[in-house]
Amino acid sequence: MKVKIILSVALVLVGIFSQAQPGKLWLQYEGKQGPGKGKHIVFLSGDEEYRSEEALPLMAKILAEQHGFKCTVLFSINPATGEVDPNEQTNIPGIENLQTADLVFMMWRFRELPDDKMKYVDDYIQAGKPIIALRTSTHAFSYSRNKDSRFAKYSYNSKTPGWEGGFGRKFLGETWVAHHGDHGKEGTRALINGVEGKHPVLTGVADIWGETDVYTIRNLPADAQVILYGQVTLGMNPESKLSYEKSIMPLAWVRNYKHANGKEARIFASTLGTAVELKKNDMRRLLVNAVYWTLHMDNQITADTKIDIPGKYEPTMFGFGGHRKGLKPVDFELK
Numbered sequence: 001m002k003v004k005i006i007l008s009v010a011l012v013l014v015g016i017f018s019q020a021q022p023g024k025l026w027l028q029y030e031g032k033q034g035p036g037k038g039k040h041i042v043f044l045s046g047d048e049e050y051r052s053e054e055a056l057p058l059m060a061k062i063l064a065e066q067h068g069f070k071c072t073v074l075f076s077i078n079p080a081t082g083e084v085d086p087n088e089q090t091n092i093p094g095i096e097n098l099q100t101a102d103l104v105f106m107m108w109r110f111r112e113l114p115d116d117k118m119k120y121v122d123d124y125i126q127a128g129k130p131i132i133a134l135r136t137s138t139h140a141f142s143y144s145r146n147k148d149s150r151f152a153k154y155s156y157n158s159k160t161p162g163w164e165g166g167f168g169r170k171f172l173g174e175t176w177v178a179h180h181g182d183h184g185k186e187g188t189r190a191l192i193n194g195v196e197g198k199h200p201v202l203t204g205v206a207d208i209w210g211e212t213d214v215y216t217i218r219n220l221p222a223d224a225q226v227i228l229y230g231q232v233t234l235g236m237n238p239e240s241k242l243s244y245e246k247s248i249m250p251l252a253w254v255r256n257y258k259h260a261n262g263k264e265a266r267i268f269a270s271t272l273g274t275a276v277e278l279k280k281n282d283m284r285r286l287l288v289n290a291v292y293w294t295l296h297m298d299n300q301i302t303a304d305t306k307i308d309i310p311g312k313y314e315p316t317m318f319g320f321g322g323h324r325k326g327l328k329p330v331d332f333e334l335k
Contacts, residue, residue, distance in 0.1 A: 024093065024094075025075070025077050025082060025093035025094060025328075025329055026072060026073055026074045026075060026093060026094040026097075026329055027057060027060065027072070027073040027329050027330065027332065027333060028070075028071070028072045028073070029060055029061060029064030029065070029070065029071040029072075030064070030070055031063075031064040031065075031067075031068045031069050031070040031071065032064065032065055032066075032068055033068050034066065034067040034068025034069070035067060035068060035292075035297060035300045036063060036067045036068040036069030036070075036291075036295075036297075037068035037069075038070075039069050039070065039102045039103070039295060040069070040070045040071075040072065040097075040100050040101050040102050040103075041060070041063060041069050041070070041071050041072070041101065041102065041103045041104075041105055041291065042071075042072045042074065042097050042098055042101040042103070042104055042105070043056040043057075043059065043060050043071065043072065043073040043074065043105045043106070044056075044074055044092070044104060044105070044106040044107070044108055045057075045073065045074065045075050045076070045086075045107060045108075046074075046075065046076040046086060046089070046092060046107070046108045046109065046111055047086055047107055047108060047109035047135070047136045048086045048087050048109060048110075048320055048323075049086075049109070049136070049318050049319060049320050049322075050107065050109075050135050050136065050212070050273075050274040050275065050318045051274060051275035051276075051315060051316050051318060051322075051323065052086070052107035052108075052134075052135075052275070053075055053076075053084050053086055053323065053324075053332060054275040054315050054316060054324075054332060055107065055134075055273065055274065055275040055278050055315065056073050056105065056107060057073050057332045057333065057334065058275075058278055058309065058313055058315075058334060059105065059278070059284070059287060059288075060072075060073045060105075061310045061311070061333075061334050062284065062288065062306070062307060062308070062309070062310060063288065063291060065310050066306035066307075066308065066310070067288070067291075067306065069291070072094065072097045072101075073329070073332075074092050074093065074094045074095060074097065075092070075093075075329050075332075076088045076089065076091065076092060076111075077091050077092070077093050077329075078091070079091050082328060083325070083326060083327060083328060084323075084324075084327050084328065084329060084331075084332065085323075085325075086323050089110055089111050089112050089142075090111075090112050090113060090114060090145075092111070092113060092117065095113070095117050095120045095121070096120055098120040098121065098123070098124045099120065099123075099124075101124060101129065102129065102130075102295060103129070103130050103131075103132065103291065103294055103295055104124060104129070104130070104131050104132070105132045105291070106131065106132065106133050106134070106137050106140065107133070107134040107135055107136065107137055107273060108136065108137055108140035108141070109136035109137075109139060109140065110136075110139060110140075110141070110142035110156070111140060111141055111142075112141065112142060112143050112144065112145055112146065113151075114146075115146075115149055115150060115151060118149070118151045118154075119151075121151075121154075122151060122154075125167075125171065125265075126259070126261075127263070128259050128261070128263025128264060128265045129265055130265050130266045130267065130294035130295060131171065131172070131265065131267045131268070131269075131294070132267075132268045132269075132287070132290050132291065132294060133172050133267070133268070133269045133270075134269075134270055134271075134272070134273030135212070135215075135270070135271055135272065135273045135274060136176075137168070137172065137269065138156070138168035138172055138174050138175050138176055138215070138269070138271070139156035139166075139168055139175055139176035140154075140156070140167055140168065141154040141155050141156060141166060141167050142155050142156055142157070143155045153166065154166050154167040155167075156168055156175045156176050157175070157176075165219075169219065171257055171265075171267060172267060172269040173219075173220045173221050173224045173253060173255060173267075173269060174217050174218070174219060174220055174250075174269075177215070177216040177217065177218055178215075178216040179213055179214075179215065179216065180213065180214040180215055180216040180230075180232065180246060180247075180249050181213025181214040181232040181233075181243075181246065182213060182232075183212075183213045184213075184236075184319075185213075185235075185236065186213050186214075186232050186233055186234060186235065186236065186240075186243070187209060187210055187211050187212065187213065187232075187233040187235065187236045187237070187238075187240060188209065188210040188212060188213060188214045188230045188231070188232065188233065188251065188272065189208075189209050189230070189231045189232075189233050189242060190207075190208035190209065190210070190228045190229070190230060190251055190252075190272070191228065191229040191230070191231055191248060191251075192205070192206075192227070192228060193226050193227055193228065193229060196225055196226065196227045199225065199227050199254065200289060200292070200293050200298045200301045201227060201252075201254060201268065201286065201289045201290050201293050201301075202227055202228075202286070202289070203289055203301045203302065203303055203305075204282075204285050204289070204302070204303035204304065204305060205282045205285055205286050205289070206282060207280075207282050208228070208272070208280065208282050208283055208286065209233070209238040209280070210272045210274070210277045210283070211236050211274065211276050211277060211317075211318070212271075212272065212274050212277065212318065213232065214230040214231070214232050214246075214248075214249050214251065214271070215230075215249065215271040216249060217249050217250040217271070220250055220253060221255070223255050223256065223257075224250075224253045224254070224255040225253055225254050225255065226250045226251075226252070226253045227252050227253060227254060228250075228251040228252035228253075228270070228286075229248040229249065229250060229251055230248060230249050230250070230251035230271070230272075231243065231246075231248045232246045249271075251270060251271055251272060252268070252269070252270035252271075252272070252286070253268075253269055253270075254266070254267065254268050254269075254290075254293070255267050255269075266293065266294040266295075266296070267294070268290040268293065268294055270286075273287070274315075274318050275315035275316060275318070276315045276316075276317055276318065278313075278315065279309075279313065279315065281307060284307040284309075285305055285307050288305050288306075288307055289301050289305065292305075309334075310334055311334030311335050312334060312335055313334055
C-alpha cells in the first residue's frame with residue numbers, strides 16, 4: 001500500500017513540474033529536450049484587441065515542449081487585482097527576464113512602461129538581439145502620458161531625429177499607418193513571394209489565411225525582404241473571394257538590422273498573428289520557423305517541424321473589450 005501511495009505522489013509531482021511554472025505574475029516553461037535547449041525566449045503579450053494573452057502562451061508551450069526552449073510569457077497586469085488586463089499599458093511584471101533572453105517574441109500595442117522598466121527593453125534591443133514581432137507591434141509604444149521620458153522616442157508617432165516612426169519604423173521597418181482592408185469585415189489571404197519562396201522561414205508553409213484585415217505598409221527599408229504579401233478577401237472566411245480593387249501589401253518580412261555599434265539583429269515581422277489565426281497549422285509553422293531563423297538555427301528548420309497544439313486551445317475572437325476577464329496568468333496555461 002505504501003509503495004502505491006509513494007508512486008501516486010511521484011506521478012502527481014511529475015505532472016505538476018511538466019507544466020509551466022507560474023512566476024509571481026507570469027508563466028515560465030523550463031523546456032524539454034530539443035534543439036532549443038539552453039536558449040531563452042521571452043514573450044511579450046499586451047494588446048487590447050487581438051488576444052495576445054491567449055496566442056503567446058500557446059506558442060511558448062509549443063516551443064518549450066516540442067523544441068526545448070525555455071519560454072517566459074509576460075502579461076499586462078492590473079496592479080490592483082493581479083489579473084491579466086490588456087488595457088493596462090504601463091505594468092508588465094517580470095520584464096527583467098529580458099536580461100537573460102536570447103529572443104524576444106512580441107505582440108504589444110501602445111505600451112508605455114515607466115523608465116526603470118523600459119530600460120530592460122532598451123538594453124535588450126541595443127544589445128543587438130533578435131526580435132519576432134506580430135500585428136500591432138508596429139505600434140508597440142505610445143508615450144502619451146510621460147512625453148518627457150527618455151524612451152518617448154520609441155512612440156509609434158515619434159518625430160525624434162533618427163527615430164521617426166519610433167520603434168516600429170526604426171527596427172521592424174514600419175509603424176502604424178492604417179487599415180488597408182475593411183476591419184472586421186474583410187480577411188487576408190497570404191501570397192508567397194516567389195522571389196523569396198525558398199527563404200528558410202517559409203519551409204513547409206503553403207496556405208495561410210487570416211481573419212484580420214490587411215494593414216497598410218508604405219515605407220519598408222531597402223534591406224527588408226518581403227516573404228509574404230497580403231491580399232484582401234471579401235469576407236472573413238477562407239473561401240471568401242479575393243479583392244482585386246485593393247493592392248496587395250507586405251504581410252511578413254525579414255531583415256538584418258545593423259546597429260550603429262556594429263551589432264546585427266535578425267528580425268521577423270508580420271501583421272498577422274492573432275489568437276484565432278494560430279489555430280491554423282501553417283501560421284504556427286511560419287512562427288516556429290521564424291524562431292529558428294532569428295536565432296541562426298536555419299539548418300534545423302524542416303518541412304515537418306513540430307507544431308502540434310499541446311492541449312485545449314479555444315481562442316477568443318478579436319475585438320476591443322472582448323478579452324477574458326478576471327483571470328490570472330496561470331489561467332492561460334493550456335491544459
